[in-house]
Amino acid sequence: MAGEPQDDCLFCKIVGGSIPATIVRETETTVAFRDINPQAPTHVLVIPKAHYRNAAALAAEAPELAADVLRETRAVADDEQLESYRTVFNTGGGAGQTVWHAHAHVLGGRGLEWPPG
Numbered sequence: 645m646a647g648e649p650q651d652d653c654l655f656c657k658i659v660g661g662s663i664p665a666t667i668v669r670e671t672e673t674t675v676a677f678r679d680i681n682p683q684a685p686t687h688v689l690v691i692p693k694a695h696y697r698n699a700a701a702l703a704a705e706a707p708e709l710a711a712d713v714l715r716e717t718r719a720v721a722d723d724e725q726l727e728s729y730r731t732v733f734n735t736g737g738g739a740g741q742t743v744w745h746a747h748a749h750v751l752g753g754r755g756l757e758w759p760p761g
């Protein structure tokens with residue numbers, strides 16, 4: 645069922661606490677933790693606690709939860725004192741998605757090129 649934890653999902657395991665992560669923020673519906681392979685001085689992932697396979701499914705099936713995730717990206721940027729930052733949702737393997745639990749990357753702390761690669 646949409647939103648149910650998946651046994652084989654890395655980020656569901658981080659939500660459940662069976663895989664450790666450096667958690668920087670948590671709300672009733674979201675968790676934010678540092679990316680294990682940071683691409684910038686600040687690289688934090690914001691995820692909904694509930695499982696949705698990507699940002700598009702999250703937005704379509706749980707729009708209020710999608711808004712919670714977006715609100716938390718701003719909160720992470722504030723906590724990290726970032727004036728400028730980038731929020732990225734890789735959606736699909738061709739765009740670099742490797743974990744099939746919706747997540748926003750919050751990147752900042754260095755100059756970010758546009759357009760991205």
Ligand code: AMP
Nearest residue numbers: 654665678679680681734740741742743
């Ligand atoms: P994506 O490639 O957009 O699906 O993003 C997945 C991200 O999860 C990558 O940036 C990985 O470095 C990150 N990642 C994978 N495993 C972990 C982990 N155990 N803890 C924190 N971040 C992770």
Ligand code: ZN
Nearest residue numbers: 653656695745
């Ligand atoms: Zn999951």
